[in-house]
Amino acid sequence: MDIMSSIYLIPLIPFAGFLLNGLLRNHLPKGVSSFIGSLTVLVSFGLSLMVFSAAGTEGFHAFEINYFNFFHVGENVVDLGFKIDRLTSVFLLIITGVGFLIHVYSAAYMHEESKGTFAKFFAYLNLFVFSMLVLVMGNNFLVMFIGWEGVGLCSYLLIGFWYKDHENNKAANKAFVMNRIGDVGFLLAMFWILAEYHTLSYTQLFDGDKALMLSQHVGSTFVVGVSLLLLIGATGKSAQIPLYTWLPDAMAGPTPVSALIHAATMVTAGIYMIARSNILYALAPFTLTVISIIGITTAILAALIALKQNDIKKVLAYSTVSQLGYMFLALGAGAFSAGVFHVMTHAFFKALLFLGAGSVIHAVGGQQDIMQMGGLSKKMKITFITFLIACIAIAGIPPFSGFFSKDEILLAAFVKSPVLYVIGLAGAVITAVYMFRLLALTFSGSYRGVYDENKIHESPGTMTIPLIILAILSIAGGWVGIPEVISSGANYFGHYLDPVFAKSQSLLPHAHVSHSTEWVLMTVSAALMVIAAIGSWVYYKKGRSGIIPGRLALAMKNKFYVDELYEAIVVKPLMSISSSFEKLLDSRIIDGLVNGVGKGVVYGSRQLRLLQSGQVGSYILLMVLGVLLLFVVQLLLK
Amino acid sequence: MEIKWYIFLSIVLFMLGVAGVLTRRNSIIVFMCIELMLNSVNLLLVAFSKMHLSDHGNAFSGSVAASGQLFVFFIMIVAAAEVSVGLAIIVMYFRNTRSVDINFLNRLKN
Numbered sequence: 001m002d003i004m005s006s007i008y009l010i011p012l013i014p015f016a017g018f019l020l021n022g023l024l025r026n027h028l029p030k031g032v033s034s035f036i037g038s039l040t041v042l043v044s045f046g047l048s049l050m051v052f053s054a055a056g057t058e059g060f061h062a063f064e065i066n067y068f069n070f071f072h073v074g075e076n077v078v079d080l081g082f083k084i085d086r087l088t089s090v091f092l093l094i095i096t097g098v099g100f101l102i103h104v105y106s107a108a109y110m111h112e113e114s115k116g117t118f119a120k121f122f123a124y125l126n127l128f129v130f131s132m133l134v135l136v137m138g139n140n141f142l143v144m145f146i147g148w149e150g151v152g153l154c155s156y157l158l159i160g161f162w163y164k165d166h167e168n169n170k171a172a173n174k175a176f177v178m179n180r181i182g183d184v185g186f187l188l189a190m191f192w193i194l195a196e197y198h199t200l201s202y203t204q205l206f207d208g209d210k211a212l213m214l215s216q217h218v219g220s221t222f223v224v225g226v227s228l229l230l231l232i233g234a235t236g237k238s239a240q241i242p243l244y245t246w247l248p249d250a251m252a253g254p255t256p257v258s259a260l261i262h263a264a265t266m267v268t269a270g271i272y273m274i275a276r277s278n279i280l281y282a283l284a285p286f287t288l289t290v291i292s293i294i295g296i297t298t299a300i301l302a303a304l305i306a307l308k309q310n311d312i313k314k315v316l317a318y319s320t321v322s323q324l325g326y327m328f329l330a331l332g333a334g335a336f337s338a339g340v341f342h343v344m345t346h347a348f349f350k351a352l353l354f355l356g357a358g359s360v361i362h363a364v365g366g367q368q369d370i371m372q373m374g375g376l377s378k379k380m381k382i383t384f385i386t387f388l389i390a391c392i393a394i395a396g397i398p399p400f401s402g403f404f405s406k407d408e409i410l411l412a413a414f415v416k417s418p419v420l421y422v423i424g425l426a427g428a429v430i431t432a433v434y435m436f437r438l439l440a441l442t443f444s445g446s447y448r449g450v451y452d453e454n455k456i457h458e459s460p461g462t463m464t465i466p467l468i469i470l471a472i473l474s475i476a477g478g479w480v481g482i483p484e485v486i487s488s489g490a491n492y493f494g495h496y497l498d499p500v501f502a503k504s505q506s507l508l509p510h511a512h513v514s515h516s517t518e519w520v521l522m523t524v525s526a527a528l529m530v531i532a533a534i535g536s537w538v539y540y541k542k543g544r545s546g547i548i549p550g551r552l553a554l555a556m557k558n559k560f561y562v563d564e565l566y567e568a569i570v571v572k573p574l575m576s577i578s579s580s581f582e583k584l585l586d587s588r589i590i591d592g593l594v595n596g597v598g599k600g601v602v603y604g605s606r607q608l609r610l611l612q613s614g615q616v617g618s619y620i621l622l623m624v625l626g627v628l629l630l631f632v633v634q635l636l637l638k
Numbered sequence: 639m640e641i642k643w644y645i646f647l648s649i650v651l652f653m654l655g656v657a658g659v660l661t662r663r664n665s666i667i668v669f670m671c672i673e674l675m676l677n678s679v680n681l682l683l684v685a686f687s688k689m690h691l692s693d694h695g696n697a698f699s700g701s702v703a704a705s706g707q708l709f710v711f712f713i714m715i716v717a718a719a720e721v722s723v724g725l726a727i728i729v730m731y732f733r734n735t736r737s738v739d740i741n742f743l744n745r746l747k748n
Contacts, residue, residue: 615741616740617659617660617740617741620656620659620660621660624656624660
């Protein structure tokens, strides 16, 4: 357990990188700042690997360390400390591993920026990695919340990284505000837990047979209320209905940011939170149903929208929203480890997709419209092949990683309700269609853009090597979670996480599916995916735009008018209420009060000043009158 | 004679002084009225101390009564000093303005 005594280094080293890059940003050459940025994350990755293997030893339960007392108010005690269990160690690997690759990639992607901006970018990325590590390593909800807000801040800073374009700032604000709405839920949940148990520590709340949560009845007001409030926080961070609209706009940031924050890591924080509080959720079946409904609705809605988007990053953004919906579906079905498994495989192939998209955007001079691309496979072989691998993986075609995780989720959905399964399967088919549409429109057919075709070139090695590594992971990443029916005992991933979810699994109802049913489901979904993928590829290869009839297509293209709906029912009323308050309350009453006091003093003193006439006689008269007044007062008082 | 007659006389003198200060514009007369008020107070002091001396013959109250009369002399001396300063101001004022009207004194303000 030697490594466990120095786990604090895992977040602190990227933080040191942030300080170095942030403070010396105008003095470091670009090579040095990208080296610092990447190296710090690499060191954290090395430490995370050691933690991962230490946590994998037989009989390991959890390692917890309290560094100091955060606050102690009345009965409420909150410490600042870290807790490592297997769930945390999986997230550590995803964050630092994928994070490192994206740092390396960014060094090439951002090379056109000036020196100070370049170092600032790496400083933000390192700060993000630090916050995300704090989020997953904390041993109580408050430490998680610190990381939670930290990643929100970095997300804001990086979406608005090119702040000279006001659209980017608007997108950053939108992301920030929508996340705050979710955070209110998270905060209220923490207050409620504190009020009930006077602690936020995971160990005391969730761990073992003495866990405080276990004193609650299944479905009591407390567990349902707290779990729903936490869910609000999770829907904000993980871009689920109703708070998902910020994520597509967040694509305004640089592409590596989209890959790291808005696909691989930060948006999975909500899934981490729910998986972390799995016992709470296992006690609240109602909330689980809500989660699965939110998940499946988001998955299908975002997939439909993605079908008609032409911006390469927007397609991927909606795809992320949709895949996050699948993770929620898994959590809602009580299959926590399936959800986390999909977090991992999704981190691989979605980071790959974004980095591939970045490589394409880089090559065609900043163009993001896929209708302006086409035929790029000849020019950029590595990008094309890795992108293809990622598409196969996300479409869920065996034996690529996405198949195993998605299959596990769909199976869990089937156990919960066949309706969820059918909708989920439909969503997965749409996923295959839009991904191969994207692939076909970008890479096959003939070039349709205006950018000089001869200038299009493959990206440099620092960009393609991360692509290749992620491609390998996208292929093989799923093999750690091969379902039981194919090979007994091969679901290493599930077994690795078993101790974390053992308690909640014992609380949840279990329904077993026969192996033959499972085979049928698996074959059907695999076959459907292959058909959908090939069909889509063949259809869109010609550069055609779509098959869906007019009005529905228009609605999909316009994202089902959800942004407009929010604008109409939330933003506009809020604005008009605020402006009427501003006119009435602020400028009349409050300003009136403040200005009135000032005016009153000025007016009063102007009148009083007249008394000081300089006429000695009047002074004396007043003095005499004053003395007489005192006499009268004294007489009256007697 | 009872003490109240002294008090009445003193009040009358004091009120005359106040009325004079308030109504007259000639600064010499105002000055005289101030003296009148001072002396009405002096009169009261002397009257009270005499009353004390006749009421209680002992040494302690005697010293109190004597200090009252001594005080009167102090007031007279201070008043005399004050008069000399005040009259000097009025003389200088008259030399400058050829007038002793007190209402013009406010010109000093500017």
